Amino acid sequence: xxxxxxxxxxxxxxRGIKRWEQFKQDLTLPYTTHWTQYxxxxxxxxxxxxxxxxxxxxxxxxxVGGDGTVHEVLNGVVHFEHVYIGVIAAGSGNDFARxxxxxxTGKQLEQFIKYPTRSLHDYGSALFNGTSKYFIxxxxxxxxxxVAMKANESKLKxxxxxxxxxxxxxxxxxxxxxxxxxPFHLTILLDGKEQRFENVWFTTVSNQPYFGGxxxxxxxxxxxxxxxxxTVVSNLSKWKLLFVFGSVFFAKHTGMREVHQFSxxxxxxxxxxxIMAHADGEKQKLQQHMNTIEISVHQKAWSLAK
Numbered sequence: 001x002x003x004x005x006x007x008x009x010x011x012x013x014x015r016g017i018k019r020w021e022q023f024k025q026d027l028t029l030p031y032t033t034h035w036t037q038y039x040x041x042x043x044x045x046x047x048x049x050x051x052x053x054x055x056x057x058x059x060x061x062x063x064v065g066g067d068g069t070v071h072e073v074l075n076g077v078v079h080f081e082h083v084y085i086g087v088i089a090a091g092s093g094n095d096f097a098r099x100x101x102x103x104x105t106g107k108q109l110e111q112f113i114k115y116p117t118r119s120l121h122d123y124g125s126a127l128f129n130g131t132s133k134y135f136i137x138x139x140x141x142x143x144x145x146x147v148a149m150k151a152n153e154s155k156l157k158x159x160x161x162x163x164x165x166x167x168x169x170x171x172x173x174x175x176x177x178x179x180x181x182x183p184f185h186l187t188i189l190l191d192g193k194e195q196r197f198e199n200v201w202f203t204t205v206s207n208q209p210y211f212g213g214x215x216x217x218x219x220x221x222x223x224x225x226x227x228x229x230x231t232v233v234s235n236l237s238k239w240k241l242l243f244v245f246g247s248v249f250f251a252k253h254t255g256m257r258e259v260h261q262f263s264x265x266x267x268x269x270x271x272x273x274x275i276m277a278h279a280d281g282e283k284q285k286l287q288q289h290m291n292t293i294e295i296s297v298h299q300k301a302w303s304l305a306k
Contacts, residue, residue, distance in 0.1 A: 001057070001058050001059070001060055001084075001113060001116065002032070002049075002053075002057065002058070002059045002060065003029060003030070003031040003032070003060050003062070003109075003113060004031065004032050004033075004034060004049055004059065004060065004061050004062065005020070005031060005032070005033045005034065005062045005064055006034050006036065006042055006045060006046065006061060006062065006063050006064065006065075006069065006073060007020050007033060007034065007035050007036065007064040007065070008036045008042070008063075008064065008065030008066070008068075008069040008090070009035055009036070010036075011064070011065035011066045011068075011069060011090045011091045011092075015090045015091070015092075016064050016065050016066075016069075016090040016091075018090075019064060019088055019089075019090035020033075020064050020088070020090070023064070023088055023103075023105070023106050024106065025106065026105055026106025026107050026110070027106040027109070027110065028110065029110055029113055034049075036065075036069070040072070042063075042069055042072035042073060042076070043072045043075055043076045044076075045076070046061060046072070046073050046075075046076025046077060047076045049061065050076060050077055050080040050083050051080065053080055053081070053082040053083050054082055055081075055082055057082075058082040058083065058084065058116075059082065059083050059084070060083075060084040060086060060112075060113070060116075060305055061073055061077065061083065061084070061085055061086070062086040062087065062088060062103065062109070062305075063085070063086070063087050063088070064088045064090055065090050065091055066089070066090065066091015066092060066093060066094060066096075067091055067093055067094065067095050067096050067137060067280050067281050067282075068091070068280065068281060068282050069091070070085075070087055070096045070136060070280070071135065071136060071137075071279060071280035071281075071282055073085060074123060074134055074135075074136045074302065075133070075134050077302060078123065078134050078298075078301065078302065083302075083303065084116070084118060084303045084304070084305040085302060085303065085304055085305060086102070086103055086109065086112070086304070086305035086306075087100070087102045087103065088102060088103050089102050092213070093212065093213035093214070093281065094213075095137050095208075095210040095211055095212070095213065095214070095281075096136065096137060096280075098208075098209070098210040098214065099137065099207075099208030099209060099210055099221075099223060100121070100208070100223065100304060101119070101304065101306045103305075109305075112305050112306065116305070117305075117306055118303040118304060118305060118306060119224070119303075119304045119306055120224060120300035120301075120302070120303060120304075121136075121223040121224050121300065121301075121302055121304055122207055122223055122224060122225070122226060122227075122228070122297050122298060122299050122300060122301065123135065123136050123207065123297075123298050123301055123302055124136075124138075124139055124205060124207055124228050124295060124296070124297055124298070125295070125296055125297075125298060126139045126205075126277075126279060126284075126293055126294070126295045127293065127294040127295075127296075128277075128284075128286055128290055128292070128293045128294075129285075129286060129287050129290055133279050133284060134279075134298075135207065135279040135280050136207060136280055137206070137207060137208055137210070137211060137280045137281075138204050138205060138206045138207060138208070138211045138217075138218075138280065139204070139205045139277070139278070139279050139280075139295060140202055140203065140204040140205070140211070140277065140278050141202065141203050141204075141269065141271075141275050141276065141277045141278075141293065142183075142184060142200060142201060142202035142203055142275060142276065143177065143181050143183075143201045143202040143233075143241075144202040144204055144211070144212065144278065145202070145275075145276040145277050145278040145283070145284075146177055146181055146276050147173045147174050147177050147212075148212075148278045148281045148282075148283070149276065149278070149283045150173040150176070150177060151172075151173045171245065174242070174245050175242065178238045178241065178242060179238075181201075183199040183200055183201050183234070184199075184200050184271060184272070184273055184275060185197070185198055185199075185200065185271070185272050185273075186200045186203060186232065186234075186269060186270070186271060187269075187270040187271075188230075188232075188267060188268070188269060188270075189267065189268040189270070190230075190262070190264055190267045190268075191264075197232055197234045197235075197260070198234060198235060199234050199235050200232060200233070200234040201233045201234065201236070201241055202231075202232075202233055203230065203231065203232045203233075203269065204217060204218070204230070204231045205228050205229070205230050205231075205264075205267070205295050206218035206221045206228060206229045206230075206231065207221060207223055207228055207297075208221050208222075208223050209221050209251075211281075212248075212281075214249065215245070215248040215249055216248060216249065216250070216251040217231055217248050217253075218231055218261070219251040219254065220261070220263075224299075224300055226265070226297060226299040226300070227263040227264060227265060227297060228263070228264055228265075228295070228297045229261060229262070229263050229264075230260075230261065230262055230263075230264055230267060231259065231260070231261050232259075232260040232261075233258060233259055233260075234258060234260070235258050236256075236258040240258070244256065244258075244259065264295075264297075265296065265297055266294070266295070266296040266297070267294070267295050267296075268292060268293070268294045268295075269292065269293045269294075269295070270291060270292050271291045271292075272291065273291075274286070274288055275291075277293070
């Protein structure tokens with residue numbers, strides 16, 4: 001089995017490098033390292049490696065970074081067989097590490113290489129702009145995408161990362177965005193039935209419970225049950241929205257009448273105005289004339305090294 005490490009040196013404001021330096025001290029097996037240089041570079045690296053994976057010579061890709069690094073690894077792997085994905089969490093939010101198993105030490109990884117075991121998990125795909133974007137944690141439109149963009153591009157997050165507090169940038173921008181963001185109208189087509197929601201703050205499709213650095217938005221989500229869960233938050237004041245985000249950390253929001261949650265295999269989202277979106281916290285560009293997103297689940301379609 002080929003062992004490759006995809007290392008994001010910028011993850012967690014340099015935490016990726018530190019985490020890798022600690023981790024590699026326990027490694028005695030041969031491996032290859034790949035250092036990402038820019039946004040999208042991970043995807044190119046992964047595709048080049050996975051193209052040569054075979055049943056006789058499988059590949060194990062270890063992402064050293066945060067949710068964005070794992071997101072790009074998944075998008076490079078989904079069309080190839082005989083590939084294992086592993087993760088060494090080194091980001092600021094690390095929601096993947098809350099919902100999936102990760103490698104903590106080099107000895108754990110070496111044990112896997114000697115005696116490979118895996119678990120099969122779902123992922124989601126979002127079709128828009130004529131192409132599909134794959135996600136492993138969640139896909140969101142509206143307020144959460146706006147906040148994710150602000151947090152990821154902020155100097156505050158970089159400063160907080162120095163103290164391992166980068167996840168606190170998300171709650172900060174939740175509060176600041178309350179005064180600038182405008183809710184939207186949403187129509188959902190699910191199982192042939194149409195539902196319309198007014199004054200929607202955000203809609204998030206989840207594969208696992210966590211988002212935004214530990215918020216338990218979708219407590220019922222299971223990464224290998226063949227379904228995704230949809231959360232729609234609508235028709236509430238700015239201050240009650242703030243209460244919702246506070247209660248999400250403790251999964252106390254699910255009983256609120258303004259919070260709608262349901263499971264799905266495939267769903268279509270229709271918007272009347274331009275909308276912002278994110279996949280695993282990474283900003284997605286929707287063309288101005290595109291007002292439809294189709295989201296579906298791919299059941300047990302990728303292998304997690306464990």
